[in-house]
Amino acid sequence: MAxxxxxxxxxxxxxxxxGGGLRSSLKELxxxxxxxxxxxxxxxxxxxxxxxxxxxxxxxxxxxxxxLNRAAxxxxxxxxxxxxxxxxxxxxxxxxxxxxxxxxxxxxVKQPGMPLAAVLGISLAASLAAGVWNGLLxxxxxxxxxxxxxxxxxxxxxxxxxxxxGQIITFENKPFEFLGGGFLFGLPFTITLVVVFYLVLGYLxxxxxxxxxxxxxxxxxxxxxxxxxxxxxxxxxxxxxxxLCAGMAGLIITADIKAADSSNVGMYLELDxxxxxxxxxxxxxxxxxxxxxxxxxxxxxxxxTTTILTRGVPVQFTLVVKAIVIVAVCLIxxxxxxxxxxxxxxxxx
Amino acid sequence: MTRRRLNRKHIPLLATSLxxxxxxxxxxxxxxxxxxxxxxxxLLADNAVLGVAALGMTFVxxxxxxxxxxxxxxxxxxxLLATMVDRLHIHPALAIPILLLAGTVFGAGMGALVRWFExxxxxxxxxxxxxxxxxGFVTSLESVPLEHPFLVRLAGVQLPVGGGVxxxxxxxxxxxxxxxxxxxxxxxxxxxxxxALGGNSVSAMLMGLPCGRTTVLIYAFSTFCSTLAGIVNSLxxxxxxASAAAGLELDxxxxxxxxGTLLSGGVxxxxxxxxxxxxxxxxxxxxxxxxxxxxxxxKIAIGVLLLTFILLQRFIQSRATAKS
Numbered sequence: 188m189a190x191x192x193x194x195x196x197x198x199x200x201x202x203x204x205x206g207g208g209l210r211s212s213l214k215e216l217x218x219x220x221x222x223x224x225x226x227x228x229x230x231x232x233x234x235x236x237x238x239x240x241x242x243x244x245x246x247x248x249x250x251x252x253x254x255l256n257r258a259a260x261x262x263x264x265x266x267x268x269x270x271x272x273x274x275x276x277x278x279x280x281x282x283x284x285x286x287x288x289x290x291x292x293x294x295x296v297k298q299p300g301m302p303l304a305a306v307l308g309i310s311l312a313a314s315l316a317a318g319v320w321n322g323l324l325x326x327x328x329x330x331x332x333x334x335x336x337x338x339x340x341x342x343x344x345x346x347x348x349x350x351x352x353g354q355i356i357t358f359e360n361k362p363f364e365f366l367g368g369g370f371l372f373g374l375p376f377t378i379t380l381v382v383v384f385y386l387v388l389g390y391l392x393x394x395x396x397x398x399x400x401x402x403x404x405x406x407x408x409x410x411x412x413x414x415x416x417x418x419x420x421x422x423x424x425x426x427x428x429x430x431l432c433a434g435m436a437g438l439i440i441t442a443d444i445k446a447a448d449s450s451n452v453g454m455y456l457e458l459d460x461x462x463x464x465x466x467x468x469x470x471x472x473x474x475x476x477x478x479x480x481x482x483x484x485x486x487x488x489x490x491x492t493t494t495i496l497t498r499g500v501p502v503q504f505t506l507v508v509k510a511i512v513i514v515a516v517c518l519i520x521x522x523x524x525x526x527x528x529x530x531x532x533x534x535x536x
Numbered sequence: 537m538t539r540r541r542l543n544r545k546h547i548p549l550l551a552t553s554l555x556x557x558x559x560x561x562x563x564x565x566x567x568x569x570x571x572x573x574x575x576x577x578x579l580l581a582d583n584a585v586l587g588v589a590a591l592g593m594t595f596v597x598x599x600x601x602x603x604x605x606x607x608x609x610x611x612x613x614x615x616l617l618a619t620m621v622d623r624l625h626i627h628p629a630l631a632i633p634i635l636l637l638a639g640t641v642f643g644a645g646m647g648a649l650v651r652w653f654e655x656x657x658x659x660x661x662x663x664x665x666x667x668x669x670x671x672g673f674v675t676s677l678e679s680v681p682l683e684h685p686f687l688v689r690l691a692g693v694q695l696p697v698g699g700g701v702x703x704x705x706x707x708x709x710x711x712x713x714x715x716x717x718x719x720x721x722x723x724x725x726x727x728x729x730x731x732a733l734g735g736n737s738v739s740a741m742l743m744g745l746p747c748g749r750t751t752v753l754i755y756a757f758s759t760f761c762s763t764l765a766g767i768v769n770s771l772x773x774x775x776x777x778a779s780a781a782a783g784l785e786l787d788x789x790x791x792x793x794x795x796g797t798l799l800s801g802g803v804x805x806x807x808x809x810x811x812x813x814x815x816x817x818x819x820x821x822x823x824x825x826x827x828x829x830x831x832x833x834x835k836i837a838i839g840v841l842l843l844t845f846i847l848l849q850r851f852i853q854s855r856a857t858a859k860s
Contacts, residue, residue: 277658280656284760324843328847328850329801329850330846330850331800333602333658334789334793334799334842334846335792335801335846337786337789337793337842338839338842338846339839341786341790341835341838341839341842342785342835342836342839342840342842343839344832345831345832345833345834345835345836345839348830348831348832348835349830349832349833349836352830353830353831353832354784402548446549461658461662465659471656471658471659472656479768501674503670503673503674503677504670504674505670506666506667506669506670506673507666507667507670507671507674508670509666509670510663510664510665510666510670511660511663511667512665513662513663513666514649514660514663515653517649517653517655517659517660517663517746518653518655518658521654521655522654523652523653523654523655524653524654524655527652527653
């Protein structure tokens with residue numbers, strides 16, 4: 188873990204490993220990568236034109252690009268969630284925080300003469316504040332993460348509806364819409380955003396002591412506090428970063444649909460975020476995390492959804508498939524299940 | 537010593553009951569029609585679905601677990617019941633027991649995964665939630681009406697309690713399950729095992745308590761309750777809808793927590809959950825009575841209440857540890 192590694196330049200480039208920690212990183216990511224590879228292989232064989240990428244008006248188009256673009260919000264949430272889960276917590280409020288940042292942004296964008304920087308700054312500040320609030324409840328007041336963040340999950344959506352007065356606020360603002368629908372370097376701009384967040388968080392986690400602190404706090408809060416780590420601060424920062432990621436994800440979706448839909452935006456996405464963190468090898472018990480894994484987890488979830496859609500299977504089967512994936516991933520990571528299998532094999536031999 | 541411990545254990549329950557009474561009293565003072573028996577009876581009937589689900593959830597949380605599948609099971613049960621009765625022409629008197637049994641087995645399966653493969657309850661029941669929602673949506677995307685005369689008659693059942701009001705079947709199921717849960721949690725070995733498991737699962741195992749069986753039974757009972765809630769819900773709306781009761785699990789968790797049960801397990805009381813459910817119901821009814829308040833104030837009020845109760849619990853806990 189102390190081994191520092193350069194985060195790869197793009198999410199998909201993670202397949203190539205991460206420099207210094209190449210071997211350990213690859214080993215941790217082998218199962219999620221196998222699963223993702225399996226889904227892509229299935230499509231290579233059965234879905235015609237799945238890997239077809241064409242250039243239209245200087246932009247890249249194709250199923251793969253679409254997966255990257257659509258997975259972007261969950262990838263962002265997954266990154267933040269990974270840090271929180273690594274401290275031994277969980278953040279149920281990310282969906283509500285998305286709604287809050289979207290609502291604030293939509294309200295500000297409608298004001299004539301409001302500069303874009305102010306719109307982004309204020310709405311991200313709102314999500315940052317939400318993250319700090321969660322952090323304070325969990326770290327300082329020592330409330331269980333699931334209950335502590337449940338408060339904001341319930342109340343946050345109410346606050347977002349209060350901001351938009353319970354209505355769906357639509358807007359027209361080209362610069363702001365660029366966040367969700369723009370293109371940079373021929374790729375959707377959302378991908379650039381994910382890469383930036385990944386690089387910054389990856390730098391914090393692997394090039395500074397922050398990552399080590401997060402793991403030690405998640406492993407044993409009391410021991411790391413006694414060892415001189417400001418454990419409460421580390422936890423608060425993790426929740427704050429998670430809130431920031433959620434705020435950004437909310438802005439992307441709001442910009443994409445050109446509206447703030449407080450009652451529906453980000454609904455159930457907290458579950459997808461937790462799922463992508465867990466698929467990526469982050470233990471729910473805390474103390475171990477993998478940011479690259481969270482991106483792969485999010486991509487896996489989105490590839491499954493896209494595959495189901497392109498295969499013409501009714502979309503409602505996605506939920507069933509997701510359920511099976513969760514149980515499978517949990518069983519693979521469970522020591523008890525592994526021991527059970529080994530015992531069975533031993534009995535047969 | 538024993539006396540003080542008893543007191544301490546019951547402080548959250550007392551506090552919840554007090555808040556419940558205060559809320560009801562305040563609402564009754566403000567709105568003349570609030571204190572009538574019919575409003576109170578409706579309070580029970582309108583919150584029966586949440587109440588039934590929350591009673592099952594209480595056992596799970598007492599044991600230190602969590603059940604996220606509650607809302608999805610309610611939706612799934614509704615659509616399955618409607619499909620069985622409306623499309624497959626199975627008599628409801630047969631369909632209801634089949635569903636209750638299926639739900640119990642489903643819950644037992646989740647309990648088995650939690651126990652024998654040591655998977656986190658959060659993820660197992662999340663998978664259960666997605667599976668139940670998925671099965672519901674695969675069965676039918678549209679709402680299916682329930683028009684079977686037997687079900688319509690069942691939905692109209694009223695037990696007169698005097699004053700010109702009657703308890704509907706939903707309220708009766710809620711009260712009946714409350715009695716059963718109270719008995720299970722306080723006067724049976726199963727209940728004692730649940731508390732022991734939540735207090736300290738390792739100690740419970742070393743004491744030789746049947747932890748495995750208890751865990752499986754807890755999740756089986758919880759999903760049984762959700763299935764029952766699903767049936768109550770479809771009788772209430774006389775239709776089956778796969779997307780019904782979205783997020784009900786969170787309301788149930790909130791009701792349990794407001795009722796003074798600790799999410800870390802081992803501490804809490806079934807009666808508290810009923811108080812929690814009534815508090816949520818009173819807030820909802822008050823906002824309806826007020827008329828000008830918008831629905832999102834419900835969410836904000838629930839959030840504030842949750843915070844207050846958790847802080848109160850923390851305060852009591854820290855006082856307790858300081859004393860010992």
